[in-house]
Amino acid sequence: GQNIDQPTEMTATEGAIVQINCTYQTSGFNGLFWYQQHAGEAPTFLSYNVLDGLEEKGRFSSFLSRSKGYSYLLLKELQMKDSASYLCAVRGSYGQNFVFGPGTRLSVLP
Amino acid sequence: DTAVSQTPKYLVTQMGNDKSIKCEQNLGHDTMYWYKQDSKKFLKIMFSYNNKELIINETVPNRFSPKSPDKAHLNLHINSLELGDSAVYFCASSWSSDTQYFGPGTRLTVL
Numbered sequence: 001g002q003n004i005d006q007p008t009e010m011t012a013t014e015g016a017i018v019q020i021n022c023t024y025q026t027s028g029f030n031g032l033f034w035y036q037q038h039a040g041e042a043p044t045f046l047s048y049n050v051l052d053g054l055e056e057k058g059r060f061s062s063f064l065s066r067s068k069g070y071s072y073l074l075l076k077e078l079q080m081k082d083s084a085s086y087l088c089a090v091r092g093s094y095g096q097n098f099v100f101g102p103g104t105r106l107s108v109l110p
Numbered sequence: 111d112t113a114v115s116q117t118p119k120y121l122v123t124q125m126g127n128d129k130s131i132k133c134e135q136n137l138g139h140d141t142m143y144w145y146k147q148d149s150k151k152f153l154k155i156m157f158s159y160n161n162k163e164l165i166i167n168e169t170v171p172n173r174f175s176p177k178s179p180d181k182a183h184l185n186l187h188i189n190s191l192e193l194g195d196s197a198v199y200f201c202a203s204s205w206s207s208d209t210q211y212f213g214p215g216t217r218l219t220v221l
Contacts, residue, residue: 033209037151041214042212042213042215043200043212045209045210045211048209089153097158097166098210100145100152100155102150102151103151103152103153
């Protein structure tokens with residue numbers, strides 16, 4: 001079966017650092033994606049991991065441990081505009097099959 | 111210069127009607143998708159097409175029928191609409207199984 005877990009909601013303060021976790025149990029694995037989705041808008045791509053380790057992209061970093069079925073998205077120097085839902089998605093082993101997690105709604109407070 | 115576009119943006123209709131949603135991408139991608147996002151914001155894949163051929167067809171009622179006239183278009187036709195079909199439908203495209211780019215979504219409300 002396919003199961004992806006994320007915390008439902010998180011709150012953080014402007015300028016702080018926040019870590020959003022994602023755990024997965026899927027029948028196959030061929031990469032993990034993080035997307036950002038503002039209310040009423042489409043998801044937009046943030047980062048991608050297929051090998052273990054940390055990928056850094058400006059204020060955003062994503063980490064993957066395949067043996068633990070675990071990833072996190074790290075957001076630094078939080079800004080108000082970072083208030084959004086963050087979706088973790090696993091690509092299955094047979095190509096175009098993607099399973100999305102329930103999303104974590106992040107609220108950034110002044 | 112819109113990358114992935116969908117029409118209409120909003121669709122309000124009565125139960126039992128048939129409706130279509132259109133999607134077009136100008137990114138030159140070979141794979142297109144339809145997703146449903148329900149009121150709990152769960153994004154679930156419905157269909158995936160690669161080079162106009164159906165690759166993935168998740169457990170979706172056969173009232174939903176995708177059609178891909180060419181690699182740049184993937185339309186979704188829904189027959190006999192039900193209340194539970196109310197959701198936001200997103201089209202997306204990618205090069206093979208790479209990063210997906212999503213359209214703006216179509217908010218469907220069935221009354």
